[in-house]
Amino acid sequence: MKTFVLDEEALKKGWGDEGQYWFSLSTYNIKNHYDFADNDRPEHMSESEFMLSMKCIPYFRVSRTEISKAYIEAVGSDKLKAKLNAITDKDEYNEAFWKYFNAYPHLSEGYEEFQNNYLIKKAINWCDENSINYIVK
Numbered sequence: 001m002k003t004f005v006l007d008e009e010a011l012k013k014g015w016g017d018e019g020q021y022w023f024s025l026s027t028y029n030i031k032n033h034y035d036f037a038d039n040d041r042p043e044h045m046s047e048s049e050f051m052l053s054m055k056c057i058p059y060f061r062v063s064r065t066e067i068s069k070a071y072i073e074a075v076g077s078d079k080l081k082a083k084l085n086a087i088t089d090k091d092e093y094n095e096a097f098w099k100y101f102n103a104y105p106h107l108s109e110g111y112e113e114f115q116n117n118y119l120i121k122k123a124i125n126w127c128d129e130n131s132i133n134y135i136v137k
Contacts, residue, residue, distance in 0.1 A: 002028045004127065007137040011119050014062050021059035022051050023132070030059055060126035062119055065090045068097040071114055075107065 004010070013021045013030050022031045033047070041050040072084055080100060087093045101107045120136060127134040
């Protein structure tokens with residue numbers, strides 16, 4: 001039985017751009033979409049359809065905005081949550097998040113640990129959803 005290793009390198013790829021990384025169900029390796037540049041994709045197929053035909057599924061992804069929102073939800077005050085939740089533009093949200101993060105030292109306490117745990121949980125959920133056997137290293 002194949003086993004996917006969720007190590008530091010695999011987790012780092014969770015920060016990739018949308019559609020950048022794909023997981024090969026055949027080899028249990030993470031592939032960059034550039035790895036398939038030499039393959040001829042039929043004109044009638046989208047990139048996603050092509051990748052699926054190659055037995056590759058989209059790799060899990062975490063955005064900076066997603067993790068910032070989760071962190072504020074976990075440790076932010078109701079007042080701060082309300083201020084940030086009122087911002088709809090993701091770039092503005094990220095800018096405001098870091099402004100508050102740098103202004104209030106208590107927000108920086110435990111952020112790195114939260115970020116690492118969030119990334120691991122996201123990867124584990126992705127593996128479970130896709131029936132991928134895994135171990136965490």
